[in-house]
Amino acid sequence: MSDSEEDSQDKQLKIVVVGDGACGKTSLATRFAQESFGKQYKQTIGLDFFLKRISLPGNQNVTLQVWDIGGQTLGGKMLDKYAYGAHGVLLVYDITNYQSFENLEDWFSMVKKTNEESDIQPIMFLVGNKIDLEHIRTVKADKHQRFCQENGLLSQFVSAKTGDSVYLCFQRVAAEILGIKLNKAEIEQSQVSQGSMQFSLKRYLFVAYWLQMA
Numbered sequence: 001m002s003d004s005e006e007d008s009q010d011k012q013l014k015i016v017v018v019g020d021g022a023c024g025k026t027s028l029a030t031r032f033a034q035e036s037f038g039k040q041y042k043q044t045i046g047l048d049f050f051l052k053r054i055s056l057p058g059n060q061n062v063t064l065q066v067w068d069i070g071g072q073t074l075g076g077k078m079l080d081k082y083a084y085g086a087h088g089v090l091l092v093y094d095i096t097n098y099q100s101f102e103n104l105e106d107w108f109s110m111v112k113k114t115n116e117e118s119d120i121q122p123i124m125f126l127v128g129n130k131i132d133l134e135h136i137r138t139v140k141a142d143k144h145q146r147f148c149q150e151n152g153l154l155s156q157f158v159s160a161k162t163g164d165s166v167y168l169c170f171q172r173v174a175a176e177i178l179g180i181k182l183n184k185a186e187i188e189q190s191q192v193s194q195g196s197m198q199f200s201l202k203r204y205l206f207v208a209y210w211l212q213m214a
């Protein structure tokens, strides 16, 4: 069987990423799909779209369609069309921006309302982004956990900048949708995506160089 034939048999899952402007949705999607990160903020107008194939336990391949929805679309006409039929939803906020956490109520209500009449009820994750900025965190972890418990959401903290837990986040969503259990070893392996490995390697090289000079 050719690669393209194999690809066409992959399950495709629609993952919608929502949350306030500048909380890091595009960064999360590009870190996951392209293993890159840009410091400069470029507002998403409408919608961006990414595709990435991942492997799950049991040699199952699945293609994730990541719908990165611009933060300015909340309250707009197109939002329900973008979010309709999602298998998974990432409700993203910036842990250093309290307003972005508060506004999740609105994003959450919108996604729920949009999918009320859909056959698919999406799996939803609350995603606290920018954990590399832990020292200036304004949203306490217990607030995050309470929001998850009250609304039946799964929880994940990530950093699109370092790559910490980004791959894991998407892998967990896909596994939940398909009812696949990830074991501890798989979770630990996915926690360190390529981005954070590069970061650690740079740090290691720097320390090795410094020790040599000392």
Ligand SMILES: Nc1nc2c(ncn2[C@@H]2O[C@H](COP(=O)(O)OP(=O)(O)OP(=O)(O)O)[C@@H](O)[C@H]2O)c(=O)[nH]1
Binding pocket: 019, 020, 021, 022, 023, 024, 025, 026, 027, 028, 038, 039, 040, 041, 042, 043, 044, 045, 069, 070, 071, 072, 129, 130, 131, 132, 133, 158, 159, 160, 161, 162
């Ligand atoms: N320190 C840090 N900065 C981040 C992180 N993720 C994103 N950023 C920065 O935050 C800014 C906004 O990121 P975007 O990914 O464009 O945000 P967005 O949510 O897609 O914004 P909209 O397009 O307006 O909806 C950019 O300057 C990013 O470099 C992170 O994990 N850590």
